[in-house]
Amino acid sequence: MGKFDLDQVICRENTCSVKNDYRNCEDMICMWVADMDFAVAPPIVEAIKKRADHPIFGYSYIPDRLFNAVSNWYEKRQGVHYNPKRMLTYYSVVSAISLVLLSLTEEGDTVTMMAPTYMNFPPAVNGVKRNIIYNNLIDINQHFEIDYDDLDRCLSKSKVFLHCSPHNPTGRVWTLDEQRKIAELCEKHHVLVISDEIHSDLIMPGFKHIPFFQVSPKTKDYTVTMISATKTFNLANNGVAFIIPGNEKMYESIKKHMECLHLGSMNIFATTAVLAAYESGEEWLEEVIPYVEDNYLMIKKFIDEKIPKIKVTTMEGTYLMWLDCRNLGIPVVNFFETTAKVLGEDGILFGPAGQNYYRLNLASSRLVIEKVLMRLEKAYHQLF
Numbered sequence: 266m267g268k269f270d271l272d273q274v275i276c277r278e279n280t281c282s283v284k285n286d287y288r289n290c291e292d293m294i295c296m297w298v299a300d301m302d303f304a305v306a307p308p309i310v311e312a313i314k315k316r317a318d319h320p321i322f323g324y325s326y327i328p329d330r331l332f333n334a335v336s337n338w339y340e341k342r343q344g345v346h347y348n349p350k351r352m353l354t355y356y357s358v359v360s361a362i363s364l365v366l367l368s369l370t371e372e373g374d375t376v377t378m379m380a381p382t383y384m385n386f387p388p389a390v391n392g393v394k395r396n397i398i399y400n401n402l403i404d405i406n407q408h409f410e411i412d413y414d415d416l417d418r419c420l421s422k423s424k425v426f427l428h429c430s431p432h433n434p435t436g437r438v439w440t441l442d443e444q445r446k447i448a449e450l451c452e453k454h455h456v457l458v459i460s461d462e463i464h465s466d467l468i469m470p471g472f473k474h475i476p477f478f479q480v481s482p483k484t485k486d487y488t489v490t491m492i493s494a495t496k497t498f499n500l501a502n503n504g505v506a507f508i509i510p511g512n513e514k515m516y517e518s519i520k521k522h523m524e525c526l527h528l529g530s531m532n533i534f535a536t537t538a539v540l541a542a543y544e545s546g547e548e549w550l551e552e553v554i555p556y557v558e559d560n561y562l563m564i565k566k567f568i569d570e571k572i573p574k575i576k577v578t579t580m581e582g583t584y585l586m587w588l589d590c591r592n593l594g595i596p597v598v599n600f601f602e603t604t605a606k607v608l609g610e611d612g613i614l615f616g617p618a619g620q621n622y623y624r625l626n627l628a629s630s631r632l633v634i635e636k637v638l639m640r641l642e643k644a645y646h647q648l649f
């Protein structure tokens with residue numbers, strides 16, 4: 266065992282947890298929604314407790330120390346320089362996407378995104394009256410690849426490319442070469458890029474995340490990057506999302522919109538948690554990544570050997586495993602939920618391109634994963 270007890274099974278029931286309490290999950294093992302079942306890094310808990318010991322929770326501002334911590338983190342981990350003085354803060358990445366669209370585009374403009382698509386992207390775009398075109402990824406032997414001709418066609422009609430990097434739900438970590446080609450097409454069609462890099466700290470060994478910001482000397486000038494501590498440190502809904510516009514004009518325009526709406530100040534506990542995470546959470550993250558990778562390798566081996574009708578997509582990043590169930594011949598929900606009592610996410614939630622796929626969240630203790638495997642095997646024997 267490492268320094269942190271990731272094997273511990275923590276009961277999340279009756280904690281208002283969306284994963285465990287929101288849907289009727291009786292008898293189910295909950296493997297849906299993207300948060301982790303691991304206790305957060307101890308320095309985060311300590312920092313929150315320490316702040317709670319001071320009994321006044323009035324208006325607070327975000328200290329420069331937090332922006333510096335974020336900048337230092339990305340410089341060290343991803344080799345990218347984000348100017349701490351040119352970051353904006355917001356409640357969540359999804360709402361920040363809507364805000365950036367409101368600030369930098371016009372009603373009726375079109376946004377291209379890859380499909381299958383993280384399910385909260387379409388409402389974030391349609392909600393502010395922008396249109397969507399989908400660029401379908403191609404599943405080549407459990408590895409999703411970009412159809413550049415189609416992307417070219419989509420971008421020729423778009424003002425924005427909403428980049429999901431790494432990609433949820435397919436688990437792709439885009440290579441430099443792939444992103445250079447995306448950049449070429451965005452430049453050809455003068456398209457703004459919103460690069461959602463919320464999963465960029467969760468990269469499996471052997472893969473490397475390249476921030477779109479630094480794909481080429483030019484990309485920064487038309488890119489707004491979104492990052493957040495929420496996926497990295499298991500702080501969903503308790504975090505602060507950072508909007509990083511690549512040039513001054515975009516920065517000023519987004520800031521003006523935020524000021525109009527009196528947005529930007531954050532809950533003191535969120536700020537405290539995120540500061541502790543970026544300053545003192547690295548050791549914890551360094552244990553979580555290989556633990557999740559081992560979960561993935563274990564499930565992959567098991568499914569390859571025992572459930573041949575399901576194919577496992579390579580999980581290069583994120584902690585979300587994307588399963589190709591097209592050969593099952595029955596609805597995915599019947600297999601996973603009704604029979605196996607394992608609650609992940611039906612691929613159709615990620616749009617038509619996700620039909621007959623299923624997503625499982627692997628950020629759970631080994632004991633839970635083992636139980637899931639037993640249930641899947643039993644269900645498979647029952648049905649086939």
Ligand SMILES: Cc1ncc(COP(=O)(O)O)c(C=O)c1O
Nearest residue numbers: 299357358359360383433461463
């Ligand atoms: C690609 C992507 N962006 C954004 C989010 C959600 O971010 P937030 O909770 O900050 O809106 C998720 C959550 O799963 C995600 O996968």
